[in-house]
Structures are given as structure tokens and as C-alpha cells.
Amino acid sequence: xxxxxxxRHMAAILVAGFGVVIAVNLLMATLAVRxxxxxxxxxxxxxxxxxxxxxxEAARQDxxxxxxxxxxxxDGRLLVTTGGVPEGAAVSAxxxxxxxxxxARAIAFRRVAPGRFLSREPxxxxxxxxxxxxxxxxxxWVVEERLQ
Numbered sequence: 042x043x044x045x046x047x048x049r050h051m052a053a054i055l056v057a058g059f060g061v062v063i064a065v066n067l068l069m070a071t072l073a074v075r076x077x078x079x080x081x082x083x084x085x086x087x088x089x090x091x092x093x094x095x096x097x098e099a100a101r102q103d104x105x106x107x108x109x110x111x112x113x114x115x116d117g118r119l120l121v122t123t124g125g126v127p128e129g130a131a132v133s134a135x136x137x138x139x140x141x142x143x144x145a146r147a148i149a150f151r152r153v154a155p156g157r158f159l160s161r162e163p164x165x166x167x168x169x170x171x172x173x174x175x176x177x178x179x180x181x182w183v184v185e186e187r188l189q
Contacts, residue, residue, distance in 0.1 A: 076140050107182045109173055117163030119148065119188075123156045123175065130177035132158040136169045139187070164188070 082088040108124040109132075121132055134148040148171075150158040169188040174181060 102182050105180060105182055107175060109175060109182075109184060111171060111173060111186055111188065113164065113188060114159075117166065119150075119160040119164055119171070121150060121158040121173065123158070126156065126175055126182075127177045128155070130175050132173070132175050134160075134171050134173045136164055136171050136188070139168055139170050 106125045109126075110122045110124075112120045112122070114120055119134070121134075123130065123132075132150040132152075134150070135145060136148055137143070137145040146164070148164065149161045151161060153159045170185060171188050172183065172185050174183045176182075
């Protein structure tokens with residue numbers, strides 16, 4: 042025996058279908074908001090006014106000819122290998138999580154060999170954005186890299 046397909050059946054299908062779509066959208070929006078740890082810039086207009094200055098600073102930094110490679114040892118400590126950096130340079134960094142709850146750590150380094158610096162403490166596993174700064178003789182060089 043076949044039952045007749047009525048308007049009530051169609052209404053139930055539409056309500057259930059849209060209910061699933063709305064529930065998935067709410068879930069995804071909630072996950073997106075909880076997973077974003079901060080603000081990219083506080084004021085985009087002010088940031089746009091500084092853009093040309095940032096380009097000039099980047100050109101001056103590139104003219105130094107300094108370079109740095111960042112690696113992570115088995116114990117979680119970071120090893121920075123520099124190139125073209127003068128003797129007596131100081132290395133520091135700030136690590137922050139790109140996703141999830143905001144977490145930031147200041148990282149101190151000590152020189153272990155010419156052009157090689159080792160972090161004093163390990164960095165916990167996971168994804169990090171590392172802002173590395175090298176200072177020597179009144180000049181400063183900064184780079185951001187992602188660590189896995």
C-alpha cells in the first residue's frame with residue numbers, strides 16, 4: 042500500500058534539509074571564531090599609511106645581506122644558523138600560535154658557535170609563527186617563519 046505524498050511531507054523534507062544546512066553553518070562559524078587567536082591589524086587604514094615606510098625598512102634590511110635558518114632539535118630547542126651577520130650579534134625571538142587560543146612566548150638564545158645560536162628553553166611542539174630578530178652594531182634584521 043502506497044501512501045500519498047502530501048504537502049506536509051514536502052514541508053518536513055524542506056525543514057530537515059535547511060535545518061542541516063543551518064546547523065553545519067553554525068558549527069563552522071563557531072569553530073572559525075574560536076580558532077582565530079587575534080587581530081591581523083588593529084586599524085587597516087593606519088596600517089596602509091605605514092606601508093611605504095615598511096617597504097623602505099625591508100629594503101634597508103635586505104641591503105644588510107644577513108640571513109638566518111631556523112631548525113628545531115630533538116629536545117625542542119631552536120637552532121638558528123646565521124649568514125653574513127657580524128660577530129657579537131644578539132638573537133631573540135617571539136613565538137606565537139597561528140591558530141587556536143592566543144599563546145605567545147619570548148625566546149632567548151645563546152651563542153654556541155660562530156653564527157650559531159641555541160634557544161635556552163625548548164619550544165613546545167605544534168605550529169608556531171616565529172618572529173626572529175638579530176641585532177648588531179645598531180642595526181636590526183627581522184624575519185617571520187612558520188615552524189611545524
